Amino acid sequence: xxxxxxxxxxxxxxxxxxxxxxxxxxxxxxxxxxxxxxxxxxxxxxxxxxxxxxxxxxxxxxxxxxxxxxxxxxxxxxxxxxxxxxxxxxxxxxxxxxxxxxxxxxxxxxxxxxxxxxxxxxxxxxxxxxxxxxxxxxxxxxxxxxxxxxxxxxxxxxxxxxxxxxxxxxxxxxxxxxxxxxxxxxxxxxxxxxxxxxxxxxxxxxxxxxxxxxxxxxxxxxxxxxxxxxxxxxxxxxxxxxxxxxxxxxxxxxxxxxxxxx
Numbered sequence: 001x002x003x004x005x006x007x008x009x010x011x012x013x014x015x016x017x018x019x020x021x022x023x024x025x026x027x028x029x030x031x032x033x034x035x036x037x038x039x040x041x042x043x044x045x046x047x048x049x050x051x052x053x054x055x056x057x058x059x060x061x062x063x064x065x066x067x068x069x070x071x072x073x074x075x076x077x078x079x080x081x082x083x084x085x086x087x088x089x090x091x092x093x094x095x096x097x098x099x100x101x102x103x104x105x106x107x108x109x110x111x112x113x114x115x116x117x118x119x120x121x122x123x124x125x126x127x128x129x130x131x132x133x134x135x136x137x138x139x140x141x142x143x144x145x146x147x148x149x150x151x152x153x154x155x156x157x158x159x160x161x162x163x164x165x166x167x168x169x170x171x172x173x174x175x176x177x178x179x180x181x182x183x184x185x186x187x188x189x190x191x192x193x194x195x196x197x198x199x200x201x202x203x204x205x206x207x208x209x210x211x212x213x214x215x216x217x218x219x220x221x222x223x224x225x226x227x228x229x230x231x232x233x234x235x236x237x238x239x240x241x242x243x244x245x246x247x248x249x250x251x252x253x254x255x256x257x258x259x260x261x262x
Contacts, residue, residue, distance in 0.1 A: 011063030026242035040092035094126030122152030182216020
C-alpha cells in the first residue's frame with residue numbers, strides 16, 4: 001500500500017513537471033557487440049525535481065497508465081525526441097512508449113503526421129514498446145507495429161523476460177528488435193534455465209530476422225558471455241551511464257543521471 005501511494009505521488013509530480021517543462025532525457029548508448037560502434041542512443045525519461053535533483057520515472061509508469069495520463073506523456077516524449085533529431089541530424093535515437101499507447105490510434109496518427117512533416121527522420125528513430133500493459137490487444141498492437149515500420153521507423157519490444165511479453169508476441173508482431181530485460185542478463189552465468197531461454201531466442205532471432213539487445217550489461221564478463229551466446233547488441237553501464245549530456249557532440253559527462261532506465 002505504501003509503495004502504491006509513493007508511485008501515485010510520483011505520477012502526480014510527473015504530470016506537474018510536464019506542465020512546468022521539467023521533463024528531460026538522459027541518453028544511453030546501444031552498441032554493436034562485435035564492433036563496439038554505437039547503433040543508437042536510448043532516450044530515458046527523467047524529471048528534474050523542484051530542488052534540482054534528477055530522477056527516473058520508471059516507477060510511475062503504472063500510475064500514469066492508471067490515471068489515463070500516459071498518452072499525454074508519450075506524446076510529449078515524442079516531441080522531445082523529434083526535436084533532438086531535428087537539431088542533431090546525424091544521431092539515431094530511441095524512446096519508450098507504454099503498451100497502452102501502442103493501442104492508441106490517435107497517438108499513432110499524430111506520430112505519422114509528425115513524421116510526414118519531418119522527412120528523413122523516421123529512419124533515425126527507434127520506438128520501444130514497454131511491456132507494462134501486457135499488449136493485451138495483439139491485433140491493435142500489430143497494426144501499430146506495421147504502420148510505424150511502414151513509415152520507416154524501427155520498433156523494439158522492451159523488457160523481454162521481465163513479465164508480460166511472451167514468445168507469442170514475438171511470433172505475432174513484426175518487430176525489428178527484442179530488448180532482453182536486465183534481470184535475465186544478471187542470471188545468465190548462474191542459471192542454466194535462463195541460458196536455455198536465451199539460446200532459444202537467439203535461434204528465433206536468426207530464423208525470423210529480428211535483432212537482440214541485452215540490457216543491463218554492467219561488466220566485461222557479462223559482455224563477453226553475451227557475445228559468446230550470439231547477442232548482437234548490448235546496453236548498460238559497462239558501455240555508458242545514462243547522461244543528460246549529448247555525448248555525440250563530445251560534451252563533458254559532468255551531469256550524469258546514473259539512475260535505472262524507464
